[in-house]
Amino acid sequence: MTAGWSWYVIALVTLNIVGCVWLLWWTARRRPGDPKPEDTSHVWDGDLTEYNKPLPRWWINMFYLTIVFAIGYLVWYPGFGNFAGVGKWTSQVEHDRDAARATATLEKTFAPYQGQPIDVLARNPQAVKLGSSIFGNTCATCHGSSGKGAIGYPDLTDDVWHWGGSPEQVLQSVLDGREGVMPPWGKILGGMAGADATDYVIAHVRALGDASGNARGDFAAARGKTLYEGVCVACHGVDGKGNQALGAPDLTDDYWMYGDSREALREGIANGHHGIMPAHRALLGETRARLAAAYVWSLSHSASGGKAE
Incomplete structure (x- = not known):
């Protein structure tokens, strides 16, 4: 954020906080000459009277406490221009922390399949199920949820492989990508x-x-x-x-x-x-890429290792 935008945000936040404090103070005080709550002269049907009672003091104090909380929040977290906040919190740090936890959990899930050949994984129903999920999240955008492809994107369910259809070649395509x-x-x-x-x-x-x-x-x-x-x-x-x-x-x-x-x-x-097939080694890691490749292999091969009907 540039210095100009930073000062703009600081001024805007300060103006809003000061304005809220002034509004609470101005509307809560009673002035000399103000009518009593029951003296508004607004009466209907002889017994329906409109009163002019201020909010209870505890209610007003809750508003003030909210403002104090907002100031404390801006001191601890970034939100006051370029001021980083005492807590040094950033969305990047939060993301990296959450991603690290998620990655650790995923590694435990994928560990049993590490280094296994994709034709072996393709005969493991649980591995194929995981590979299907990875495919749906990563590959279906281009190849379709069923792997049938589209114009410019190859069909992965047949026996036509422009870059080779052996297990090693399919895995290489997923890991390192292709450019035709x-x-x-x-x-x-x-x-x-x-x-x-x-x-x-x-x-x-x-x-x-x-x-x-x-x-x-x-x-x-x-x-x-x-x-x-x-x-x-x-x-x-x-x-x-x-x-x-x-x-x-x-x-x-x-x-x-x-x-x-x-x-x-x-x-x-x-x-x-x-045509470009992006490399997925950095995005998925080798084990998840193997599972995705195993699912792709299973689309055109039966569980026994032969061609799928």
Whole structure:
């Protein structure tokens, strides 16, 4: 807080306290010439009389004690501008103290699962339950409460893993995060084959996923194959199977994280994508990250370790 704002707060607080004291004193005193409580002359129906009685002295004194308490509060706690207070209390210290207590409690809960492989944890119902809770608090914002993902966020319930689906690879994704970059190729492809270059590449990519092979003789697909081999093959491979070391997706399956419409594919090729999976090592710690990874693993694997139906 700047010095100017500090003095503003000090003046405002002082004015309010002094104003409350003055108001109590001014309204509680009786002045010469004031009518007696029963002499207000406000009478209705012959026997209903309005009185002008002041508050009881004990009630007034309670207000004064409240003001004294407020002054003591401002002396002990910060609230008077930049004055830190005699007690040196801060919300940061309070937060750190509460967080330390909560962390100690959590460590006792998670201690039995420390260092266990996530495929082993995935077969432990209690570990999966804890992992589900961690997932809901930390990961569901992007991947959804069911892990089905959304446009731009991968589905965690299938068997498609752009960065690898082994237990160690899934754990590494949770702990250290991932960053997948699809460069924008629109201008480069346009310079190579004109305005239709992106559509040619899309035709070839469609042909890669065509098990019948009928689409590969198409002129657009054949033209796109040349362009694909010039700019795309380094990441996605000649056969379009991708590269998990780079996070480059398999283009021959039916899963498209950013959508499989022509417009979505054109946007991805022309302008690229930049996907970031944040690292959670510092946020969760290794044991909680393992439990979250175990829950994710369980979404696509049965309790026996095979693929989930």
